[in-house]
Amino acid sequence: MIRTRFAPSPTGFLHIGGVRTALFSWAYARKHGGTFVLRVEDTDLERSTPESVKAILDGMHWVGLDYDEGPFYQTQRFDRYKAVIQQLLDTGHAYHCYMSKDELDALRAEQEARGEKPRYNRLWRPEAGKNLPPVPEGVAPVVRFRNPVGGSVVWEDAVKGRIEISNEELDDLIIARPDGSPTYNFCVVVDDWDMHITHVIRGDDHVNNTPRQINILKALGAPLPVYAHLPMILNENGQKMSKRRDAVSVVDYAGQGILPEALLNYLARLGWGHGDDEFFSMQQFVEWFDLENVSASPSRFNHEKLLWLNGLHLKAADLGRLAELVRPRLAESGIATDGGPRLEDVIALVRERVQDVNALARECDYFYRKRTADSADVEKHLAGDAPARMARFAERLAALPQWETEAIHGLFKPFCAEEGIKMGQLGMPLRVLVCGTTQTPSVDAVLALIGRDEVLRRLTA
Incomplete structure (x- = not known):
């Protein structure tokens, strides 16, 4: 039975690299x-916080990575x-070590002065x-793991x-602090052993921890899991992504739409691929995924590519779900959708034009409240006899027996012929007067959704 785990440390938000590891x-x-296990590695008592734990759980919930067991807390x-x-x-x-921190710091300083690796x-x-030296009075010892001296960990x-890493490169790791609290590398080993983890999939910043953990597992007579170390994610400048400089909490992506x-x-x-496939569902991903096709080279985060994919998923998403995302965004701008066109219908018309939910909400706003038109647009499209022409077209709209896209569209060609104008000289003033913008989908469909009464009100206001 395959058993994997995601084991974040609650010392901040859920980082984008952590989400990929979890994925x-x-x-x-x-x-x-x-079985997929969630384990919270909170042994760093000074830095771990309940807020960070909540951020991890909220992040896992938002992305929809459901876990079968946990969360377990160290x-x-x-x-x-x-x-x-x-x-x-x-x-x-393992053995007790009474060397104080000051003594250890002095030892390392001497080693560095001689050009040696501090250990x-x-x-x-x-x-x-x-x-052994006499046990000093009043000194609480640490516990160190007795790492093998010769050979290599492979x-x-x-x-x-x-x-392959030589044991000569490894120190006798501290596995318990003076107060008796266990350390990270040791807890990980016990957890993976107790939880029967078969595959440890994690970032390659843990590669140096692996030989230490393997040696502890061997000392305990515990089975070794398969290790898979994922390459790091670089930022758009090719630098290692850092929480301080690049990353945002994964749930902040929801706020970004x-x-x-x-x-x-x-x-x-x-860091993984399935031929040339770019756009796919998580069901497809699970069917295709394997570790053999995970690249050993770092990957570069590209926000434009993320937005492009997001646009594709917006076009495929359920309209009712999108309406639930857009409605509170409109409300934040003081726009109520009650009494206006059905929000799902508006979204169906405009979502081809955007790549994120925030932009989707902005595309929906003028269906419920006319925007304040840009003065340059007013000057360009509503100068001269354009206002009088719009009044004449409003009369045609008011006389329509049926208010629907086809009927509205049927007015355009004969009206333009009568007025001796091109379609742009009708469509652009219409957009500016009714919507407050020149950028909309087909104006006949827009007018049909806004509704006869509201369109006439905006045209004659």
Whole structure:
């Protein structure tokens, strides 16, 4: 049974790179009929906040990545971690270290001065025939994992291929702080073991953690999961995306008018592909997804491409759902849709013209309230005899036996012939007077939706 997990740290909002990691983990589990687990890694007690936890859960809900188990919180599993730490101490795979932080800082400074890689010197590591220093009074020790000294850690990464890291490059990792609280790399190991995670799919910033975690799993006699490290997402300048400089909370994309399925569609194409397919549903993605086609190279985030995909998803979305997204945006501008045309009908007419929900709302506004026309448009299209001509056309509109698009359209050609004008000399003044803008869909369809009474009111006001 395939079991994957998404394990964010609640030290801020849900980052866009985290959503892609969650998406790939979710899709792999769904593809193989497995289980997707959500785990909140909140052992950093100083930085983890309830607000960040809520942001993660809200973000997962908004994008629609449903999890089968969880959320599990590491802070609720401290007793389990302490028991495993004691197990490692009892078997000689861990030991107490009394080196203070000041001593460790001084040691590292000396090593750096000699041009050496700074590392703990294993002063308190028990060895056969070795005399340990006297235990200092009043010093609470940390617990360090007894990392193997020789050999290498080798694993076949499902994305990056074979990776080998010498144990000489690895320190004796601290797995418990002086207050007894466990550290990140250790908790991850116990969690993945206890939760029977078969595939660890995560960002490649964790590659350096993997050999340490593998060694701990081996010391515990636990099975090793398959590791798949996803390449990083770069910003549009080719730099590594950072929470401070580039990223926004994933739910902020909702405020930008991005649909969650469009965001997931776009993220799926960052580092993975299925031929030339660009626009697809999450059901299709699950059917197609595999780790073999995940690129080992970084991907660059392109906001224009995201907007393009979002526009495609807008055109395919349910009209009732879009109306529920547009209505509160109109309300924020003081526009009520009651008494006006059916919002779904308006959206069906204008959505081909936009790429996000905010722009969609702006395209809908003049159906319910005339915009204030730009003075340049008024001067250009309503000068001379244009107002009188519009009054004459209003009479034709008022006399129509049926108010529908075809009937309105049928007035245009004969009226232009009688007036000796081109269609633009009728359509543009109509748009400016009725809508307050020159940019609309077919003006006959617009007038039909706004309604006879309102159109005549705007034309004669």
